Amino acid sequence: MTRPESSLPDQASPATDGPAKDRPAKRARYHMPKQRSPLRRWITARTQKTGRQLGQLLFDAEGRPRAFLRALLFDAYQRPRPGLEGVIFKEPGRPRRPFAGWLTQADATLAPLAAGFAFPPPVAGRRTVLVVIESRAKPAARLLRALARDHAVVVAVLDGGGDTGDSGAVEVPVALARSRAPRAVMLDALAYRARAERPLFAVTVGLSTIDAADALEQRNIPVVAVIGATESERAGPLAQDLAQNLAQDLALGPALELALDRASALVFPSPAAREAALAAMPRFAARRRLVAAGDPLGAGAAEVVAIGREIGEELDREVALVLATEPERLEVLDIPRENDPPGDFTVVEKLEARIADWRRKALLKRHPNRPPLRRPYSGFHPLIYAEHHPVACFDQRRYPLAHWIERGRPAGPWAIPVFGPLPEPRASGLRTALHGHFFYPDLLPELLERIAVNAARPDLFLTTDTPAKAAELRALTATYPAPVRIDVVPNVGRDVGPFLTALRDVLAGGGYDVFLHVHGKKTKGRRRAIGDPWRHFLWENLIGGAHPMLDAVLAHMEAQPRVGLVYPEDTHLLDWARNGRIAEELRADLALSEPPGTYVDFPVGNMFAIRPAALAPYLALGLDWADYPAEPIPDDGTLMHGLERLLPMAVRKAGFTTAAVRVPGTDWD
Structure with missing residues (x-):
C-alpha cells in the first residue's frame, strides 16, 4: 500500500x-497575451471557410492552379510574370503555401530545353568544370587549357560563335537569341542540365554572364565570376580600369552587385579594380574570395583555377569534416521524416542536402529557419552558432556545423553536452x-x-x-x-x-x-x-x-x-516565438544578464x-497561485511558457x- x-x-x-x-x-x-474575443474567433472561422471555398475555385484537387489562374500569374515555364512575384513568393525561393506543391514540379518544364544541351560523357577520374562565355570562346583559350590539365572542361557559349581551338574543352552552344524561351529560363535550363553532371565548379567570363552565375549558384554549383574580362567593344576591356567603366556605363552597377551578392568567388584584373568595385558597393567589404589576378584569361589563369578548385572542394571538405568527427552524433539525420522526399537516402546524402540547402538560403538571403530546420548533429545548435558567426555562416555561406568543427568545436551557447543510455x-x-x-x-x-x-x-x-x-x-x-x-x-x-x-x-x-x-x-x-x-x-x-x-x-x-x-534533446530548433514580452519581464525579475539571442535551447x-x-x-x-493566468490560456506567450524557455539561463545564473x-x-x- x-x-x-x-x-x-x-x-x-x-x-x-x-x-x-x-x-x-x-x-x-x-x-x-490577449485572448481572442468571440467576435474575432467567429471572423477567423468565417475567413478560413471562405478561404477554403475560394481555394477550391482557384486550385484543382491536386493543388494545381486552374488554367485561368496559371495564365494570369505564370508564364509557360511556371515562372511568375513580371511584377507578380510578391503574390506567389513570401520571400525569394519560398513560395506561398497554395503554390508551394505545384512549383516543386517547375523543373519539369525545363527538361525539354535541357535535353538540347549535349554534354559530353563523363571522363573517369576527372571532375567537370563548366565555363560560361557570352559570345566568343577564343579569348579564354589559355584559361580553358589551364582548366583542361586536370578537369573535363565544358564551355557554354551563350550566343554567337564558339571556337575553343586546341584548348581541350568541349563546346555546348546555347542559342539565346534564337530561343523562344526567355533568357532567364534558358539559363536555368542550362544550370538544371549542368547540375546532373555534378561539376566541381563553374567559371563565368565577364559581367554580361552574371545572370548565368546566378542561375548556377541557385543550383548549388559554385561559381568563379571573372569580372575583368568583358568583351564590350564600346566600353573597352574592364581589365584596364573598372572604375572608369562603371562611370561610363551605369548598367554595370546592377550586374556588379549581383556578382558580389551571388558568386562564390570573384576575380578582378587588378587590386585597383577590386578596390573600385568595393568602393562602389561598400556593403560587400567583408566578403572573402575577392581575388585580384592580372590578366585572368591569360597569365593569371592559374589563380582562377586555384580559387575554383578551392570553392569546388569546399562542400566535399565540409562533409568530410563532419563525417570524421563523432559521426554517431549524425544519427538524427537517419530518422525518417514525414516530409522526406521519396526514395532511400543515406546519412551522407542527407548531410549534403542540408549543406546545399543552407548555402541556398544564404545565397537568397532567406530566413534560415523557414521552413523550420532540425538539429543535424546531437549537441549542436546551428542557428545559435550562425547568429554568433554571421560573416562565415551567412556572408560566406559556410555550413555552421562544419565551420564549428573546423575551428576546433569551441564552447559556447551553441553546444551542450549530450549523453545516452546505460x-x-x-x-x-x-x-x-x-x-x-x-x-x-x-x-x-x-x-x-x-x-x-x-x-x-x-x-x-x-x-x-x-x-x-x-x-x-x-x-x-x-x-x-x-x-x-x-x-x-x-x-x-x-x-x-x-x-x-x-x-x-x-x-x-x-x-x-x-x-x-x-x-x-x-x-x-x-x-x-x-x-x-x-x-x-x-x-x-x-x-x-x-x-x-x-x-x-x-x-x-x-x-x-x-x-x-x-x-x-529535441531536434526542433526554436526561437522565442510569442514569448518576448513575458521573457523580458522574467529576465528583469530574475536579474538575468545572459544575452537572450534570437534562438534558444531549452x-x-x-x-x-x-x-x-x-x-x-x-x-x-x-x-x-494568483500569478498564473486562468484557464483557458493561449498556446504561447504566458508566464509558464516564459519560465520554460528561461530555465537554462536561470540554472546558469x-x-x-x-x-x-x-x-x-x-x-x-
Whole structure:
C-alpha cells in the first residue's frame, strides 16, 4: 500500500516564509497575451471557410492552379510574370503555401530545353568544370587549357560563335537569341542540365554572364565570376580600369552587385579594380574570395583555377569534416521524416542536402529557419552558432556545423553536452524525487511502467486538480515501493504552478539531491497526433522504456556535480516565438544578464531533471497561485511558457551547467 506522507524526508519551511528583503520584488501582474474575443474567433472561422471555398475555385484537387489562374500569374515555364512575384513568393525561393506543391514540379518544364544541351560523357577520374562565355570562346583559350590539365572542361557559349581551338574543352552552344524561351529560363535550363553532371565548379567570363552565375549558384554549383574580362567593344576591356567603366556605363552597377551578392568567388584584373568595385558597393567589404589576378584569361589563369578548385572542394571538405568527427552524433539525420522526399537516402546524402540547402538560403538571403530546420548533429545548435558567426555562416555561406568543427568545436551557447543510455540499470546514491502533474490520471500507469525498467525508485510527488482524480492516483500507486505524496491543486499554472508553488516547501527543504519534473501530456481533438508522440518521446528519453534512462540521468548528475539541469534533446530548433514580452519581464525579475539571442535551447515540453539548488532563482520569485493566468490560456506567450524557455539561463545564473540526454533513433513530429 502507499506509504504515509510522514515517511518522506523532513522539509524546511517554504522559501517564502523568509524575510521579504531576501526575495526580489515580484511584479503585481505578469503579461498575459490577449485572448481572442468571440467576435474575432467567429471572423477567423468565417475567413478560413471562405478561404477554403475560394481555394477550391482557384486550385484543382491536386493543388494545381486552374488554367485561368496559371495564365494570369505564370508564364509557360511556371515562372511568375513580371511584377507578380510578391503574390506567389513570401520571400525569394519560398513560395506561398497554395503554390508551394505545384512549383516543386517547375523543373519539369525545363527538361525539354535541357535535353538540347549535349554534354559530353563523363571522363573517369576527372571532375567537370563548366565555363560560361557570352559570345566568343577564343579569348579564354589559355584559361580553358589551364582548366583542361586536370578537369573535363565544358564551355557554354551563350550566343554567337564558339571556337575553343586546341584548348581541350568541349563546346555546348546555347542559342539565346534564337530561343523562344526567355533568357532567364534558358539559363536555368542550362544550370538544371549542368547540375546532373555534378561539376566541381563553374567559371563565368565577364559581367554580361552574371545572370548565368546566378542561375548556377541557385543550383548549388559554385561559381568563379571573372569580372575583368568583358568583351564590350564600346566600353573597352574592364581589365584596364573598372572604375572608369562603371562611370561610363551605369548598367554595370546592377550586374556588379549581383556578382558580389551571388558568386562564390570573384576575380578582378587588378587590386585597383577590386578596390573600385568595393568602393562602389561598400556593403560587400567583408566578403572573402575577392581575388585580384592580372590578366585572368591569360597569365593569371592559374589563380582562377586555384580559387575554383578551392570553392569546388569546399562542400566535399565540409562533409568530410563532419563525417570524421563523432559521426554517431549524425544519427538524427537517419530518422525518417514525414516530409522526406521519396526514395532511400543515406546519412551522407542527407548531410549534403542540408549543406546545399543552407548555402541556398544564404545565397537568397532567406530566413534560415523557414521552413523550420532540425538539429543535424546531437549537441549542436546551428542557428545559435550562425547568429554568433554571421560573416562565415551567412556572408560566406559556410555550413555552421562544419565551420564549428573546423575551428576546433569551441564552447559556447551553441553546444551542450549530450549523453545516452546505460547498458543496464544502475542504482544511484542521489536522493531522488519525481514530481508528476496529472490532469489525466489514466497516463500514470505508463509512467510507472517506465520507472520500473530502472533501478531507481524515486519518491513520488503527484499533483492533480480534483479529489476524485487524487483518489485514482492513490489507487494506482498503492503498491509503489517508495513514499508517495498526492496533492490537490488549483487548475491554474498547468504543470508549472504545481511544481514551483505547490512543492516549494519540498524543493527548498534540502531533502533531495535531484528532482525530476514530468506531466501527463495529452492533447485532445485535432492536435492529438502531436501530444501523444511528444509525451512518448520525452518519457522515453528522461525516464525510460527501451533503456533505463532515469538511471542514466542520475548516473550523469552523480558523476558531474556541476550539472544542474538535464533535459531530453529535441531536434526542433526554436526561437522565442510569442514569448518576448513575458521573457523580458522574467529576465528583469530574475536579474538575468545572459544575452537572450534570437534562438534558444531549452527543455521543450518542460520535462527535466534538476538540482533544487539550481532552481533557486525561480524559487526566489515566490510565485503564488494568483500569478498564473486562468484557464483557458493561449498556446504561447504566458508566464509558464516564459519560465520554460528561461530555465537554462536561470540554472546558469545559479552557478550550474546544463546537459541533454538522448536515446538514439527517437524523435517526434
